[in-house]
Amino acid sequence: MSGSPFRAPVMWVTGNRWFRRMATGALGRPLASRFVAGETLPEAMVAAEELRGRGIATMLDHLGENVSAPEQAADAAKAYVRALEAIGGAGEGLDAAISIKLSQLGLDFSTELCVAHVERVLEAAAGVGRIVMIDMESHAYVDRTLAVFRDLRDRHDRVGVCVQSYLRRTASDVKELPPASMIRLVKGAYLEPHELVFTERREVDRSFRSLFVALIEAGHRVHVATHDPRLIEGAKQYVQRHGLDPSRVEYQMLFGIRRDLQRRLAAEELPVRVYVPYGAEWYPYLTRRLAERPANMWFFLSNLVRSGR
Ligand SMILES: Cc1cc2nc3c(=O)[nH]c(=O)nc-3n(C[C@H](O)[C@H](O)[C@H](O)COP(=O)(O)OP(=O)(O)OC[C@H]3O[C@@H](n4cnc5c(N)ncnc54)[C@H](O)[C@@H]3O)c2cc1C
Structure with a gap:
């Protein structure tokens, strides 16, 4: 969370050449x-x-963000189409979606260019019957990401978007979502200006819980994307208490994090999906994972020093 006193120093260290x-x-x-x-x-x-062998669905993310030339955005779109072809080729048994970042698909150059790339990816996804989720990036992208999502949602069923509970604005953003959308709910992973976010962990968690209820009550399908056992338990109990169709809520976690919890939920026959990042541009993704947990940074640094001896 942005409020974590640890996030800023880790971002400072990882920004060092x-x-x-x-x-x-x-x-x-x-x-x-x-x-x-x-x-x-x-x-x-x-x-x-x-992961399929363990009863866990997946969501592939070809890593990369903030491309520096329009050709790179076109390459990213091709990479996603290739991923969808590979997923389609693996057959119906492989329940795999993909997740995209709009900055990787050219949003910094023009919205039209970006939408054209996403449409190509969505057509490929429709061809193999899979879904495409749009990641939420830092606060500067929120308005444009939601606008692109609303525009695409008019023409495509198989697209969803992420919203972040640490942002103060999200409670009002979710009121403007198209009906019956697919929404991934996360705490938020970027270092943001303090005035835009809840800075205390308990406030971020409270916002997560109330956004979950608001999204469900508004008729959306919700991806509970967290490793926080208390929030997961709260969502499970809500589903049971309200007799919701289990397909309304899916539990999602990141590759390599809380594998025990991933397995436990799958053993309970709940829908679980793991976000599987891959690609050469993995460094920014890694820095966010290091910043989430002091132990990760310590582990990473001590291993770097040890293996460098
Ligand atoms: C499927 C998925 C998609 C996501 N998409 C986005 C997105 O589009 N935009 C965005 O801003 N963020 C995204 N995130 C990241 C999210 O915002 C959080 O930064 C991240 O999930 C960590 O927060 P947490 O909810 O797990 O809760 P926390 O309170 O941070 O963690 C709860 C527990 O989970 C474990 N844990 C959490 N993080 C780590 C870690 N890095 N290493 C080891 N253990 C850890 C620890 O046991 C910790 O106690 C996504 C997360 C998931 C699971």
Whole structure:
């Protein structure tokens, strides 16, 4: 959470050129593999098949954000189409979606360019009967991300978007969502200006709970995307108490995090999906995972130093 006193110092360390060189070099890569399935699509597919074997669905994310040239946005769209082809080729038994970032698909260049790329990805997804979720990035992208989502939702059923409980604005944003949408609810992973976010953990959690109820009551399908056992338990109890159709709520976690909890929920026959990131541009993703937990940063640094001796 943005309010964590740890997030800013970790972002400062990971922004350092020396640290970045070490972390993305031969020493850091094996450590990053805890959070990233690999650099290639075949590696991501292996991870997806392994999770399928445990009764867990997946959502592939070809890592990359804030591309610096329009051609890179076109390449990212092609990478997603290839991922969907691979998923389709694996057959109906592989329940795998994909997740995209609009900044990776050219939102910084133009909304029209970005929408055109997303439409190509959505057509490929419709061809293989899969869904496409739009990640939520930092606060500067929220208005544009929601506007693109609303526009696409008019023409496509298989698209959903993420909302973040740490942002104060989200309670009012969710009132403007198109009816019966697919919404991923997360706490939020970016270092944001304090005035825009809830800074206390309990406020972020309270916002998460009330957004969950608001989204369900408004008729949306909700992806409860957290590793926080209390929030997951609260969602499970709500579903039971209100006799909701189990397909209204899915539990989602990140690759390599709380695998015990992933397995436990799958054993309870609840719908569980794991976000499987892959690709060469894994560093920004890794920095967010390090910033979420002091122990991760400590583990990463001590292993870098040890293996560098
Ligand atoms: C499927 C999915 C999609 C996501 N998509 C987005 C998105 O589009 N935009 C966005 O801003 N954020 C996204 N996130 C990240 C999210 O915002 C949080 O930063 C992240 O999930 C950590 O918060 P938490 O809800 O797990 O709760 P926390 O309170 O941070 O963590 C609860 C417990 O989970 C475990 N845990 C959490 N993080 C880690 C970690 N990095 N390493 C080891 N253990 C950990 C610990 O046991 C911790 O006590 C996504 C998360 C998931 C699960």
